[in-house]
Amino acid sequence: MNNKEKIFEKSIALFSEYGYDGVSIRKIASAVGIKESSIYNHYKSKESILDAILAYYINEMTKDEIPLNQASDNLDKSLEYFYKAGVDLYTSKLNDVKMMKITRIIFVETYHNEKIRKFVKTAIVDAAINGWIALFDLMKEKELIKRDCNSKQLAESFYYYGLYLLIEHVIINYPEDDEKFLKELARKSEIQMKLIYNSVKKRD
Template sequence: MKNTGPAASTKELIMDAAIDLFSKWGYDKVSIREIAREVGIRESSIYNHYKGKEEIMDTITDYFIAELARAAPFDVPMEDLLKQYGAEEFMKMGARSYLQLINTPRIAKIWRIIAIELFRNEKVRRFFKASMVETPVASWQQTFDIMMKLGYIKECDTRLLAQEFFYHCIYLFFDYFIIRFDETTYDTFTDSMLKDLEPHIRFVFESVRVKEA
């Protein structure tokens, strides 16, 4: 969300202005002068807070990573939650909790920036590969390993299962932030994503769950 209250520092306002502009035009098309104009300060004042445009982008990425980490769905041990709610409901709760925590206008704009910059920004591409593909797949593999140990799902290749499950989430990312970006707003983001994600969760779980005798 754009931080325009009395407590907003100039540095925060610069970051918010950059997020707005980068999400509309892309990183390469926006100049320091345009960011300064958006904030209402002199161009030279930007350099009192950031070394340049690249550092602004790095700050945005660091903020995004911190927010994703903060949105970790549960503090309770996974095994306890699985025993309490069951595997399918645990997956739905995790998805719902995660999407609600990251569902803000500011975060939505950063998602859009990442989608735009993936094609031409090597640093963003490395970030996306590590933080948005490899780390989540490894996390889901660990989750499915625990489900298998507890007898919720059949013996299977949990790495492949994690990929099959999470790659659909990556598709939803591109569907929302590239294909249908102008069709929905951040207000409907959570409901829209869950509408697509919950049937997928059910389908994946049904294909591997241990059937009761």
């Protein structure tokens, strides 16, 4: 790795262990093994390192998203196929030490870091809820679920459950085995999806 990549990697490790406010530019430089002033050859400030980390995270989480037309094809096969395709993609993103460390940084810092709080609201909550609203609307169009059910309420009921499990893992149960957790996340989320689906599915 070049120095910029080392700064990026060491910052993630340090922020996840000590918190964003608990890490100085000097501490990052020491971890990389360079002079403090050398950091500024690559990043103008500690905040710009954080910006790069957040940009990396959202890019990784969204770069292989399943488009709506493919989701439609997956639903035509079965609800189980549709769900498994989505959850396999999601858990594969988090099945990476770096991504899980960034996840922990994000949720730990949300309480007192305004930049991260806005990031969580727009990129992690609002964008995901809107995506699930579109998927539940698609299920209505295919007459898989009742047309009079509230897509936003369904989206929130499903997504917030999985989001809580993730927060529980990176904060409440920390440290906990990531691989074991992701298997449990997939299992519990599938149960939740089936509960929601069975409560609103269209009857013949």
